[in-house]
Amino acid sequence: MTGESTLNITIFLIIVAVTLFVVYRVSSRNTSTADYYAAGGGFTGLQNGIALSGDYLSAASFLGIAGAIAVHGYDGFLYSIGFLVAWLIPLLLIAERFRNVGRFTMGDVVSFRMRQRPVRAAAANATLVISAFYLLAQMAGAGVLVALLLDVHSSGGQALVITGVGAIMIFYVLVGGMKGTTWVQIIKAGLLLFCVLMLSVFLLGKFGYSLTNLLDRAAANNALGDAVTRPGALYGESGTSKLDFVSLSIALVLGAGALPHVLMRFYTVPNAYQARRSVLSATWAMVLFYLCTLVIGYGASAIVGSREILAAPGKENAAVPLLAFEVGGPVLLAVVAAVAFTTILAVVAGLTLTASASFAHDVYANVIKHGRPEPGAEVRVARITAVVIGCLSIVGGYLAIGQNVAALVALAFAIAASANLPTILYTLFWRRFNTTGSLFSIYGGLGSCLLLIVFSPVFSGGPNSIIKGVDFHLFPLSNPGLVSIPLSFLLGYLGTVLSRDRADAERSDELEVRSVTGIGAGTVR
Structure with a gap:
C-alpha cells in the first residue's frame, strides 16, 4: 500500500471509529420496539431535519450529480433541481398527516382503514424493492471510491471493500437502531455540508470569485465546448431523449415523498409540528448542498476535464475525488473520499433499517402473527432481516459497479412514486379509497415500473447498460x-370504483380527524 493509500484509509x-463509538454509546437505550424503529420519537425537528438531509444526500448527490454536471453541464444540474423541488410534496401534503396517522412504517398509514394483512404485505414488498435499488446505487459508489482511493482496479479488490462497507452498515443497524443511525446521519450531514462548502469557496477563489470565469474554463476543458452551459447536451439530442428527461423529472419530483426511508424519519419526532420543521430544516440544508454541487461540478470540468473524468474508474462518479486530488493533493482526496464513504455508510444504514423494520413490523408482526408477536420477537426478526438485506446489497453493489449512481437512484425514485405515492395520497385525501384500490395501485405501479426498467436501455442495448453484449430492450x-x-394513479382509481369493497366509514372518520389534529397519534390497531 502506498503512502497516499495509507493516509486515505x-x-x-478515524471517521468510522467516531461514528461506531457514537452508535455504541446510544445503543443501550434501544429497550423497546419504538426505540429501535423510531428512536422513541425523541429527536427535535432541527436534529431530524439534519439527519433527514443526511439520509437523502446520498452517493447519488455527492458523486453522481457533481459528475453529471462535470461531463454534461446544464443537463446534469437538472438532477439537483428535481431532487430539491421534490420536497414541496412532503412539506405540503405528507409530513404532518403521515406523522399523525402512523407509528413505525408506511404500512401503518396505507393499511389504517383497509384490510390489514394484504395491504401491509404489499407495502412491505414495495419498501423492500425500493430499498434494494437505492442500496445498489450506494454500494456502486463505494466501489468507485475504493478504486480511486487505494488504486485497486481488480474486481476482487473492489468486492472486498464493498463487503467491508456492508459489514459496518450492518453493525450500525444491529447495534444502534434508529437512534444510532440518526446520529451517524447527523454527523455525516455536517461533514458533507462543510466539505462541499469549503471546496466550493476554494474553487470560486481560484477563479477570482467569478462564476463567469469558472464557466468559461469549464467550457474550454469539456468535450462539449460551450454546449456544456446550455440545455440539451444530454437530453436534447432527439425527441426520445427529451421525453426521457420529462420522465426523469416526474420521477424525481414525485419520488421523494414516497421513499420509505424518508417517510420513516417522520416518526422520530414527537409531533406533526416537528415533522414539518424537519422538512424545512432538511430543505435549507439541501439548498446549500445543491448550489455547491453546481460549483463543484463545473469546477471538475474546468480543472480536471471531461475526458479525464470519463477515462477514470467509475467515470462520472470519479469527478469529485479527481477534483479533490488536483486542488488539494492526497490529503484533500482522503478527506473528500472519507466523507463520501461516510455518506454511503449512513444512507445504506438508514435504508437497511427501513427495509428490515418494514418486514418485521408489517409482515412478521401484523401478517404472520396477526398483530400479536411475542415480546422482543419483532426487533429480533428486524435484526435478522437487516443482516440478510446487508448481504444481498453487497452482492448487488458488486454487480452495479460502473453505473452512474444518480441514474440508479432516479430509478428508485420512479419505483417509489409508482408504487407508494398514489396509495399514500389516496389514503390520506380520498375517503372512498379501499383495499382493492390500494392493492391495484401498489402492485400495478411496482410491477409496471420494474417491467419497464428490465426492458429499458438501463438493462440492455445501451453503452452503459448493466448487462453488456445483449440487446433485449423494448x-x-x-x-x-x-x-x-x-x-398507478389510474389503477388505484379503477380498483376502487369498480370493486365491491366499501371503505370503513368509522375508520375513515378516525383517519381524517387524526391526520389533521393529531388526536390519537402514535397508536395503530
Missing part, C-alpha cells in the same frame, strides 16, 4: 416514471 477509519426511455406513475 487512515482518515476514513422500452425506449431510461426512466419509466412517465408511464408507470400515471398508470
